[in-house]
Amino acid sequence: MSVPTHTGDDTRWLDGPVESGRRAGFGVYLHVPFCHHRCGYCDFAVAPVGGLDEARRDDLQARYAAALTADLARQVAATPRGLLRGLGGSSPGDRRGAHHLDAGPDAAPDAAPDAWPKVTSIYIGGGTPTLLAPAQLAAVVTAVHRELDVAADAEITVEANPETASTPLFEALAGVGVNRLSIGAQSFTPHVLTTLERGHGPDAALAAVQSAREAGIAEVSLDLMYGTPGESQQDWEASLAQVLLADVDHVSAYALTIHEGTPFGQRVGRSLLADVDQDVQAARFRTLHRVLTAGGFEHYEVSNLARGPRSRSRHNLLYWRHGDYLGVGAGAHGHLGGWRWWSQRSTPRYVHAVEQAATAPWGVGATPVADHEVLDADQRAAERLLLGLRVREGIHPQDLPPISPLALEDALAAGLVETACGRLRCTESGWFLLDDAVDRLTA
Numbered sequence: 001m002s003v004p005t006h007t008g009d010d011t012r013w014l015d016g017p018v019e020s021g022r023r024a025g026f027g028v029y030l031h032v033p034f035c036h037h038r039c040g041y042c043d044f045a046v047a048p049v050g051g052l053d054e055a056r057r058d059d060l061q062a063r064y065a066a067a068l069t070a071d072l073a074r075q076v077a078a079t080p081r082g083l084l085r086g087l088g089g090s091s092p093g094d095r096r097g098a099h100h101l102d103a104g105p106d107a108a109p110d111a112a113p114d115a116w117p118k119v120t121s122i123y124i125g126g127g128t129p130t131l132l133a134p135a136q137l138a139a140v141v142t143a144v145h146r147e148l149d150v151a152a153d154a155e156i157t158v159e160a161n162p163e164t165a166s167t168p169l170f171e172a173l174a175g176v177g178v179n180r181l182s183i184g185a186q187s188f189t190p191h192v193l194t195t196l197e198r199g200h201g202p203d204a205a206l207a208a209v210q211s212a213r214e215a216g217i218a219e220v221s222l223d224l225m226y227g228t229p230g231e232s233q234q235d236w237e238a239s240l241a242q243v244l245l246a247d248v249d250h251v252s253a254y255a256l257t258i259h260e261g262t263p264f265g266q267r268v269g270r271s272l273l274a275d276v277d278q279d280v281q282a283a284r285f286r287t288l289h290r291v292l293t294a295g296g297f298e299h300y301e302v303s304n305l306a307r308g309p310r311s312r313s314r315h316n317l318l319y320w321r322h323g324d325y326l327g328v329g330a331g332a333h334g335h336l337g338g339w340r341w342w343s344q345r346s347t348p349r350y351v352h353a354v355e356q357a358a359t360a361p362w363g364v365g366a367t368p369v370a371d372h373e374v375l376d377a378d379q380r381a382a383e384r385l386l387l388g389l390r391v392r393e394g395i396h397p398q399d400l401p402p403i404s405p406l407a408l409e410d411a412l413a414a415g416l417v418e419t420a421c422g423r424l425r426c427t428e429s430g431w432f433l434l435d436d437a438v439d440r441l442t443a
Contacts, residue, residue, distance in 0.1 A: 011377070013384070013401045020388065020399035022337075024323030025120035027315050028144050030068055031329030032129035032137075033347050034061060036163075039197045040263035041256060045331025046127050047347040064330075064347060065136040067354040069143040071343075071368055072328045074357070076147045080116060080336055084109035087341050087372045112337060117324070119148050121155040121315035125182075130164040134172035141176045155180055155219075155314040162200040165208035170215030180219040180313075182252065183208045188242040189235040192228050202242070209246050219311055221250035226288065227281035228256050229274040236284050237291065244295040249311035251297060252304050253288050255281040285432050302390045302431055320387045322380075338380050341372035378442075386438045389417070394425025403441055411440040 017023045035042075036050035049057045075083060088109055122144050129137060137158070144150060157180040158173055170181065185205035187193050193201065205222065212220045222243060226236055243251055256276055258264045267273035289299050297305040301320065306312045318325060327334035330350040333342045344350040353368040360367075375383065381401035388395035394417075403424075411417045416430030416437035430437045 010402050013399050014377075014380070017399045018396045020321045020323070020384065020396070022117070022324060024321035025314070025318045026117035027121040027123065027318045027323065027325035028072075028119055028148065029315075029325055029327045029329075029332055029334075030072070030122070030124045030140055030144075031126065031327070031332040032064075032068075032124060032132060032140075033127040033330045034064075034131040035126070035128050036131070036199055037197065038263075040267070041196065041258060043257075043259040043262055044127070045345040045347075047330070049131070060347070060351075061132055061136065063351050063355075065132060065140060067351045067368075068140055068329055070358060071354045072143055072326070073147050074354075075326055075328065075334070076116060079114050080112040081109055081114055084112050084336065084339055087339060087369065088374075116148055116326075119144065119150040119154055121318055122150070122157070123315040124158045126159055128161045128164060129158055130160040130169060134169050138172050138176045141173070141178060145177070157182055157313070157315055159184065160208060162204035162208045165204070165211050167211045167214045170212050170217055174216050179217065180221065181212045181217050182221045182223060182250075183212070184223045186223060186225045187228070187231070187235070188239040189231065192231045192235055192239075195228055195230055196225065206242070206246055209248055213247060219250065220248045221252060221313070222246065222248050224251060224253040225256050226253060226284040227276050229276070233283070233287070236287060240288065240291040243292065250304070250306045250313065251292060252313075254303050255285065282432055289428075298392075300392045302434065317391070320390050322384050322387055338375045339372060340375065341369050343368045344370050382438060382442050385441055386434065389424070389426050389434060389437060392425065394420070394423040397422050397424070400424055404443070407441050407443045410443070411437055414440060416440065 014021060031045065033045050033047040034049050035046045036048065038046055038048045047060075049060065052060070078086060122141065124137070124140065132140075141156065141158075154177075156178045158178050159182045160170075161184050165183070170178075173181075183205055186196055186198055188202040188205070190202060209220055209222070224239060224243070258268055258273075258276055260269075264273060268275045288305075292305050293299055297307055298309070299305045300309075300312055301316070304313060304316065324336045325334060327342065330343060330347045331345040333340060344353055350368050357367050384395070384399070384401050388399070408417075411430075412419075414430075414436075415427055416433060417424060418427050419425075426434060426437055
């Protein structure tokens, strides 16, 4: 394969992509932070509401749903160019790169378009979005259609936990165009679910899948987690066997990560919980690949498998292809042409900021935006590699940033990457060692 060499001013991979960047589509991510309980491993922006009385919970959730739609409307009204201008003039925190806009042709606010692209995917994640009332959740989906031009064939995904699943809920979602559900099973082994502090049993996820099918949801995905302390190889294989028996189109399977500051991290620090074992997780990854590919799934991304190309997660492919998206909600991230911004993680602070900013222009006065960054060309190149090499077929040669020939030779010799059909991609062994591969390619 002919790999671009460093020229210092080669931006073809940014301004003329084939399937990455602006050619990857345009997405909208909406974050719903509510959970009954924060699981011990969770490091996401969540707001446990299980301990609130009904009136306080209902009020908070209603205000949050209203804040989501107001924040979305405000970002859309700003236009891409106005949004970037507002970020550049208002963010109080780290502005690395903001004063020497060398992140490529789309980095400067004046280079951004005046109109938003057509939306190709909508993703409502959490938290547990299905803790919102069906009418509230449906109103959030409807708001995206009202504010933006949504493609007729757009993928519209909602995350759901098994204990909140029901056919009437899923029918309400299908009624506003939701065509994909991501159901958080995590495991089908009771003691593993107990360790993960999940509020459902093994059968609940299968019942949720059945409810989704009865409601007419076209695509159903199951989320799994492997490498939990106390999980045996037999436990993992039994969970995968249940997946093969379930009527699902897609599986997302992630190695458990224990973050410092979480309850699990604190328990590991006090030797009350075994830390994750990287060798065990690597073995679980190999088992995942072997069992599910033998069962008809295509392992198309490090952590994701689908029953054919039509069942791939289009929204997640947008991320992996380094595309652009609006991020709406507490802790949500947005991205546009090398600019990234994120909102307040605290749910009450986010709601308050949106309510206070209702009449102010984007980026002026009170704002739900916590901070932003502008990535320079080298940072964007590293991101393009780190994200793009997660996908099994790798990166199109025209979308590939310049790589030093010596760095490429090193990564090839280490068995971490390979070339196939003119594309750079990870080997199967390099897939699980993606960080090492990117470190070598960017050395």
